[in-house]
Amino acid sequence: MEIIERIRRQDVRAIARLMSLVENNAPEATAALKELYPITGQAFIVGITGPPGSGKSTLTDQLTKEFRRDGKTVGIIAVDPTSPFTGGAILADRIRMQQHSLDAGVFIRSMATRGHLGGLARATGDVVNVLDAAGKELILVETVGVGQDEVEVVKTADTCVVVSVPGLGDDVQAIKAGILEIADIFVVNKADREGADKTVTELQAMMGLGPGRSDWSPPILKTVATQGQGIAELVQGILAHRAHLDRRGLRQMRQRERSRALFLELLQEQGTRRLLERASANGTLEHTIERIAKREMDPYSAVEELLAKAGL
Amino acid sequence: MSEERKIRVLVAKPGLDGHDRGAKVIARAFRDAGFEVIYTGLRQTPEMIVSAAIQEDVDAIGLSCLSGAHMYLFPRIVELLRERGADDVVVFGGGTIPDEDIATLKEAGIAEIFTPGTSTSVAIDYVRTHVRQRA
Structure with missing residues (x-):
């Protein structure tokens, strides 16, 4: 490159x-x-x-x-x-x-x-x-x-x-x-x-x-x-x-802490983004939210269902 | 990944005059238009301005000059940008610049000159429409 x-x-x-x-x-x-x-x-x-x-x-x-x-x-x-x-x-x-x-x-x-x-x-x-x-x-x-x-x-x-x-x-x-x-x-x-x-x-x-x-x-x-x-x-x-x-040896320790923070931050950012993309396909996210709002579904099960579909 | 592009402009005062009111007014107007404005203060040499512009990777440089030395300073900045392979940066100027100098400055590569009394929105629109389209 x-x-x-x-x-x-x-x-x-x-x-x-x-x-x-x-x-x-x-x-x-x-x-x-x-x-x-x-x-x-x-x-x-x-x-x-x-x-x-x-x-x-x-x-x-x-x-x-x-x-x-x-x-x-x-x-x-x-x-x-x-x-x-x-x-x-x-x-x-x-x-x-x-x-x-x-x-x-x-x-x-x-x-x-x-x-x-x-x-x-x-x-x-x-x-x-x-x-x-x-x-x-x-x-x-x-x-x-x-x-x-x-x-x-x-x-x-x-x-x-x-x-x-x-x-x-x-x-x-x-x-x-x-x-x-x-x-x-x-x-x-x-x-x-x-x-x-x-x-x-x-x-x-x-x-x-x-x-x-x-x-x-x-x-x-x-x-x-x-x-x-x-x-x-x-x-x-x-x-x-x-x-x-x-x-x-604290410098290595700080670098390790920094690596942990960086990795977790990226994971969180990208993991959430990808899951949201999946959930938003064909307007399913809005539909799910609508159902939660109407009490037809609870948010806890909705999250579990989404994660299960993603194989998690 | 979503791209969040911002227009970055260096507002610089080349030369020796000590009046930066105009530069500050335009810097604020650019900020209010959503630009990121790098302001480097008074008494900058062309070399300092070009070095800052390259490190800050700006899309445009706005020069304000009230000392009368614009016929040397403005073209020199364009020349240095060319030497350093950064001639995609749009350079425009303002200040006390006589009408008869404008054509010469434009020939030297200054994209636009805004004379006293120009509304800041004109400069904002100009930058928006003329900065390089790039990845």
Whole structure:
């Protein structure tokens, strides 16, 4: 397959085109993803999440600069929300990443959520795989601005960086519950603002309350991304977490969890779709629903019957 | 598998002028028309714009220029797209562009020029009807 060769040769156009096919759910995308899958799993994937305006794009930009200085190739996926009313989106994360736009070692792709919940787009995992297959050593995944339980990035990333800023209100409101639990590293960005130390203290206090997940205790780092302050420490934090994952064999474990999630998701999606196609043939689905509504049939038997017909 | 095709447009400001109100208005109008708009901000070189357009695999590039340098910048972008094998991307422009320049720009491969006062719906319809039909 020609496109596979071009992607392995890091042909920018081929990579970009395949990403579009994947996003558009085109049939030829699946064929290509099948071919590429065996060579994926090489990249280290860092998720960057946090509330809107916390500086995720600027941090991503600064991290890229730091890793490029180290000679690592970098892929960036920046997700922004799709308007639920018009289906359109303004993807503006690149504004903060302009210094890398001419660097052949950096590939930046903006994605719209297209109605997917959880902080990422439906196809983000597949787009990560395309960058991985194209040989990017580090992949940074920047989520949409999230609130409290949009934690899907944890299913994609090896290391999750959760960004907060001073002054979001009582007790780090904006990052309580779910999002607090996925952090491998906390960043308090805009740390030159008043209240930064208070935010750090609150994060420490909240972490003290939670159950310890492992012997990794997420560091809380202060940054001023616009000035590059604290970025070297953040890179050190990421590398330390990576070393921790490797030491404890946790990276394989996370990859296994990711594989499980991916497989089950595909199975669910395609299994349901095929069963529905079968059930919809000759209007039988509507007929069945009509009968259920009229109480001529119960929904439990209807499902059992459909599955039995499919040999399940 | 069902295909969910979206029109992707890069809205870019080449050159040194610092006024992006027009670019932002058109970006919002495109979003409201259901397009995915990649906005890259001010002071872009033609090289930066073309690189972003290729990575983002856009169907069209909308250029806004108020500095008077459009006669250099717009054709240069088309030329770079050609060099990189991406001349199926539709390039159109807007801003303070004198009528007498339009024919020359079109000859250079700029598909359309929208002068001040053009309704955003005209640009939306233009993009809808002119972007490449592809798989």
